[in-house]
Amino acid sequence: MFAAFCLSCVAAATLANRDPLQYRLTYSGGDRVSVEIRVPDSAPAPATFIMPRAIPMGYGEQYYDRFVRDLQTGRREEGPRWKLDGSRRITYSVDVRAMEREIHAASDSSKLRDGYAGLLGYSIFGFVEGRENDPIVLTIAAPEGWQVLSTLAPRGGPLRAANFYELADSQVAMGPRMAVEKAPGKIPLYLALYAERELDRARLLRLASEAMERVADYFGGAPFPHYTVHFEVLKPLSPEHRYGFSMEHLNSGTFYLSPEDIAEDGRTRYNLAHHFAHSWIPKRSYGTGYFPFRWELAPVLDSIWFAEGFGQYAAAAALFPDDSARQQLLNNRFRNWLKQAPAFLRDMRLDELSFIGSTRYSEDFRVGRTLFSRGALMAAEMDELIREQTNGARSLRDALRHLIAWSAREKRAWRIEELPAIFRQATGVDTKPVLDQWLAGTP
Numbered sequence: 001m002f003a004a005f006c007l008s009c010v011a012a013a014t015l016a017n018r019d020p021l022q023y024r025l026t027y028s029g030g031d032r033v034s035v036e037i038r039v040p041d042s043a044p045a046p047a048t049f050i051m052p053r054a055i056p057m058g059y060g061e062q063y064y065d066r067f068v069r070d071l072q073t074g075r076r077e078e079g080p081r082w083k084l085d086g087s088r089r090i091t092y093s094v095d096v097r098a099m100e101r102e103i104h105a106a107s108d109s110s111k112l113r114d115g116y117a118g119l120l121g122y123s124i125f126g127f128v129e130g131r132e133n134d135p136i137v138l139t140i141a142a143p144e145g146w147q148v149l150s151t152l153a154p155r156g157g158p159l160r161a162a163n164f165y166e167l168a169d170s171q172v173a174m175g176p177r178m179a180v181e182k183a184p185g186k187i188p189l190y191l192a193l194y195a196e197r198e199l200d201r202a203r204l205l206r207l208a209s210e211a212m213e214r215v216a217d218y219f220g221g222a223p224f225p226h227y228t229v230h231f232e233v234l235k236p237l238s239p240e241h242r243y244g245f246s247m248e249h250l251n252s253g254t255f256y257l258s259p260e261d262i263a264e265d266g267r268t269r270y271n272l273a274h275h276f277a278h279s280w281i282p283k284r285s286y287g288t289g290y291f292p293f294r295w296e297l298a299p300v301l302d303s304i305w306f307a308e309g310f311g312q313y314a315a316a317a318a319l320f321p322d323d324s325a326r327q328q329l330l331n332n333r334f335r336n337w338l339k340q341a342p343a344f345l346r347d348m349r350l351d352e353l354s355f356i357g358s359t360r361y362s363e364d365f366r367v368g369r370t371l372f373s374r375g376a377l378m379a380a381e382m383d384e385l386i387r388e389q390t391n392g393a394r395s396l397r398d399a400l401r402h403l404i405a406w407s408a409r410e411k412r413a414w415r416i417e418e419l420p421a422i423f424r425q426a427t428g429v430d431t432k433p434v435l436d437q438w439l440a441g442t443p
């Protein structure tokens with residue numbers, strides 16, 4: 001089950017005969033981190049270096065190229081590109097302090113503090129054009145005595161990524177002020193915590209491992225060998241800085257929450273489960289545009305309602321198998337919003353709204369909320385229909401497990417119109433009328 005679902009394992013197997021690119025990340029104090037990339041002799045000489053401007057599932061853009069300094073073997077070109085002089089060694093540094101000053105969304109910026117560095121792969125690592133699919137070996141140098149955690153291998157050992165996407169979607173946390181904990185359980189779950197305020201670490205770890213167990217059970221196994229909850233409790237740098245959003249990755253989640261945000265067990269478990277579920281949907285089963293990912297311009301996606309809505313519904317179904325508790329959550333989180341949402345957001349076609357959400361999901365959060373609410377309620381209606389027509393023998397869970405297996409096998413994005421046939425194979429139930437109705441508007 002593990003191997004069959006492992007996107008990166010498949011990629012690693014097919015690329016095993018390619019020599020890896022060597023990335024070295026160095027932090028030795030101060031405002032910057034430095035990166036060195038070595039391109040193997042077996043590959044063509046590198047011609048163009050590119051820094052990401054788009055974030056997988058970020059539904060927007062951040063111009064990380066603005067914080068790159070001292071890239072001496074390249075000449076700046078239009079966009080986030082540098083024309084390289086052919087040298088196989090590319091070095092640059094990233095001004096992380098400036099990044100955090102200028103990017104106000106916590107989930108989009110790396111952080112440096114006294115005794116701590118929290119680094120998001122896509123904000124510090126760039127790639128050589130044409131080598132995006134090559135395997136990567138990462139080494140990290142930190143100040144003397146600092147512990148280092150990479151979400152590529154939180155238990156330690158060699159740091160390997162199957163491709164640039166996997167490196168960019170990983171995080172590095174380090175420093176004496178970081179705490180690392182491991183939860184017992186079927187799936188090795190790590191907590192990398194940096195907290196500027198008091199927080200009950202044991203409780204957070206317990207809630208995370210409960211949420212992970214339920215979500216993995218729902219999907220019938222985990223597609224990753226380990227998972228890291230990278231959790232930062234930050235005092236705002238300025239009134240403009242925004243916290244409270246979290247971000248999901250292939251094998252990890254980055255969370256920027258306050259002790260107040262996680263005061264209630266139930267809400268916290270749901271928040272964690274929601275982001276965990278994204279490691280399946282859409283990270284390993286996705287509509288057009290999610291993967292392969294386009295790094296220079298945010299992709300325009302027609303299925304954000306699925307990624308966000310079905311992902312959240314899966315978390316709800318995993319945590320609340322009991323129907324009345326689940327209905328209460330659906331009411332509080334989704335139906336209540338749709339009752340008060342502006343009519344044009346309720347009535348707009350869902351694929352069209354998804355195009356808008358591709359860059360303005362959280363900028364105007366009415367867009368994001370409408371997308372995930374309509375998607376989750378579509379999922380709920382499909383779940384109900386499947387249970388009804390099969391006398392409880394099947395549910396949406398079977399359809400989603402089948403879809404994830406389909407994605408692992410086909411290794412491509414599905415198109416919206418393919419969903420009903422895939423769901424029918426797993427359940428025997430035709431969900432197309434429900435899909436069509438919710439795509440057209442809010443019933």
Ligand SMILES: [Zn+2]
Nearest residue numbers: 274278308311
């Ligand atoms: Zn989400």
